[in-house]
Amino acid sequence: MAYDPQVVEAARTRLEKRRRDAEAEAAALRESLGVRIPRLREIEREMAAAIPELTHAILAGSADTELERIRQYNLLLQQEMADILHTAGYDRDNFEPRYTCARCKDTGYVQGVVCDCYRRLLQEEACRRLSGLSAMRLTDFDSMRLDYYEDRVDPKLGVSPRQHMADIIGYCRDYTAHFSPHSDSLLLQGATGIGKTHLCLAIARGVTEQGHGVVYGSVQPLVRQLEAEHFGRATGDSESQLVGCDLLVLDDLGMEFDSPFARACIYNILNARLLEGRPTVVSTNLSLSALQERYGDQIASRIAGGFVPLLCVGRDIRQIIRRQSMG
Numbered sequence: 293m294a295y296d297p298q299v300v301e302a303a304r305t306r307l308e309k310r311r312r313d314a315e316a317e318a319a320a321l322r323e324s325l326g327v328r329i330p331r332l333r334e335i336e337r338e339m340a341a342a343i344p345e346l347t348h349a350i351l352a353g354s355a356d357t358e359l360e361r362i363r364q365y366n367l368l369l370q371q372e373m374a375d376i377l378h379t380a381g382y383d384r385d386n387f388e389p390r391y392t393c394a395r396c397k398d399t400g401y402v403q404g405v406v407c408d409c410y411r412r413l414l415q416e417e418a419c420r421r422l423s424g425l426s427a428m429r430l431t432d433f434d435s436m437r438l439d440y441y442e443d444r445v446d447p448k449l450g451v452s453p454r455q456h457m458a459d460i461i462g463y464c465r466d467y468t469a470h471f472s473p474h475s476d477s478l479l480l481q482g483a484t485g486i487g488k489t490h491l492c493l494a495i496a497r498g499v500t501e502q503g504h505g506v507v508y509g510s511v512q513p514l515v516r517q518l519e520a521e522h523f524g525r526a527t528g529d530s531e532s533q534l535v536g537c538d539l540l541v542l543d544d545l546g547m548e549f550d551s552p553f554a555r556a557c558i559y560n561i562l563n564a565r566l567l568e569g570r571p572t573v574v575s576t577n578l579s580l581s582a583l584q585e586r587y588g589d590q591i592a593s594r595i596a597g598g599f600v601p602l603l604c605v606g607r608d609i610r611q612i613i614r615r616q617s618m619g
């Protein structure tokens with residue numbers, strides 16, 4: 293997947309910071325402990341001296357016993373250094389930098405091939421750029437307030453809205469905990485202001501925290517971004533991110549400005565993800581028949597056939613909070 297230059301730049305900056313931090317930490321520790329425990333500096337000098345000694349012995353055709361003696365001596369020095377560090381309270385054997393990724397030493401490449409850690413950073417940055425991550429940081433399942441939902445049994449539901457929403461939250465929590473890039477797609481339906489966005493954000497955050505590439509966004513700004521890229525007003529390839537990310541969370545479907553371009557974008561993205569078996573979470577205050585009326589049969593049938601419907605119920609929480617803060 294080709295990434296926007298700004299995404300590559302951000303990922304490289306994070307990778308370089310990891311490497312610099314690991315190296316600076318190791319150098320600072322070597323410096324400060326070397327002052328406190330002079331024996332550590334002696335060991336390092338002796339270990340450094342053993343390398344030319346070994347080379348010399350090999351070139352001179354020395355007996356195997358002599359080579360073995362030098363190797364054993366070197367191992368003893370390594371062990372002594374590890375013992376000193378452990379005694380001093382450090383969970384390490386030497387002053388080698390402790391890289392985040394031991395495979396590529398935070399360089400991003402292993403023998404010229406892009407390392408998985410760098411691939412993950414690129415994906416994370418691409419998702420972060422598209423997502424409203426500042427909102428996601430504040431939101432989780434625990435902060436959903438069930439006391440905003442009516443506790444009396446609703447005859448249509450057979451349970452109280454509070455119990456119904458507790459079940460929905462439980463379902464979404466479970467979905468998030470067991471998420472895989474082949475999980476089901478979810479359709480969160482219900483009126484405005486009853487916690488759908490909160491659920492969307494909590495799912496997006498939870499799945500992101502497990503290391504998956506998640507794009508969260510309201511439909512309107514995402515369509516605007518696609519439009520800007522399509523007509524050359526912005527650079528980037530958001531469509532391939534929206535299609536290719538592990539989880540796409542589309543909040544507020546039906547609230548965007550309706551246009552043939554918007555409808556085509558939404559259809560292409562939902563359809564491509566369904567065909568490739570990638571999950572999407574959609575929230576909307578439209579019923580299936582309203583979706584059909586607005587977007588046509590194609591989109592509505594994709595959603596009806598491919599998404600698990602979750603009906604959110606309750607009164608407008610924003611209005612309840614507003615009334616409470618006034619009274």
Ligand SMILES: [Zn+2]
Nearest residue numbers: 393396407409
């Ligand atoms: Zn790596």
